[in-house]
Amino acid sequence: MTSGHSSFKRILHRIGEECRSTAEIARFTSWPEALETFRAKVDIQVMNRNGFKEPPSVRKRLIHKHEILMKYFEKRYGSFYRNYDFGAPMPASDPALEGKIWVCWWQGLDHAPLIVQRCVESIRRNAGNREVIVITDENYEQYVHIPHWVKAKQEAGIITRTNLSDLLRLSLLAEHGGLWLDSTFYCSGPLEEMAFSKPLWSIKRPDYLHCSIAQGYFAGYSLACDVEHRWIFRAIRDFFLEYWKTSNFMVDYLMVDYMIALAQRYDEQAGRDFKAIEPNNPQCDELYKVLGETFDEGIWQSLSNDTSLFKLTWKQSFPEECRGKQTFYARLIESN
Incomplete structure (x- = not known):
């Protein structure tokens, strides 16, 4: 009974969040366009339950949703993007933390589900000579700087653990480079040649699904860069921080993907580097x-x-x- 009540409360909370997001999008676009994004989000929930079937009508709505949200971000944050200095000098990195493989389980692997433990073991087996560092609540501040105002918003319940995970991966790559993998990746082959042989890497399955603006051309759960290309993730991280400085709720669950797309739109070199990633791992799902x-x-x-x-x-x-x-x-x- 308690579980059902909790689930009902969660559903009501999510509906409230989406209504607020729709109103926010309407402020910078129009109500018909905002309602179109809401409809597309319903499509995504249906796809989550039907094996990700994507008929042409749904695909068309999803693509339109991405166009509307890019319009929203550009209208609200366009001046920030246009004035951002992509070419600013990068702070020196710590050589001891370069080229690592980063995964995260906030509670520590001892408290992780068995499938997560096996996934991380598989990553370690295929890491070659590279160190796999598991980020937790206890150690994350050893590796990244998280602004105090972010922590304050997290304590207030405004920034969620999911949002903090997004900031963590962007910050790790911005500060040190290396490879980020979600802790639910099962790895069956060497990671060195696949993820570390190019300056920028992500799982890439062109025109895969259209739930995200990434559409298979990159994947936020698998990102890598060398030390020289940390500037790309610094830019995306800074966009992320600017958003949360000026907002107290998430306008879209896949918001970071829009930020990655915006970085490519506003900086030609970032666009070329993402485009240069070769298709890989076609059967990832x-x-x-x-x-x-x-x-x-x-x-x-x-x-x-x-x-x-x-x-x-x-x-x-x-x-x-x-x-x-x-x-x-x-x-x-x-x-x-």
């Missing part, structure tokens, strides 16, 4: 879809033939047996 099914070596070979990073989830339960046989999930949990 496919292992998740079969985790609860009977393990099949042929399916696994097909998935891992051209993909070595698989995005999973800790928010869903999976069986360890299906029709009396081990599932993909069971094999993963056994690290097999």
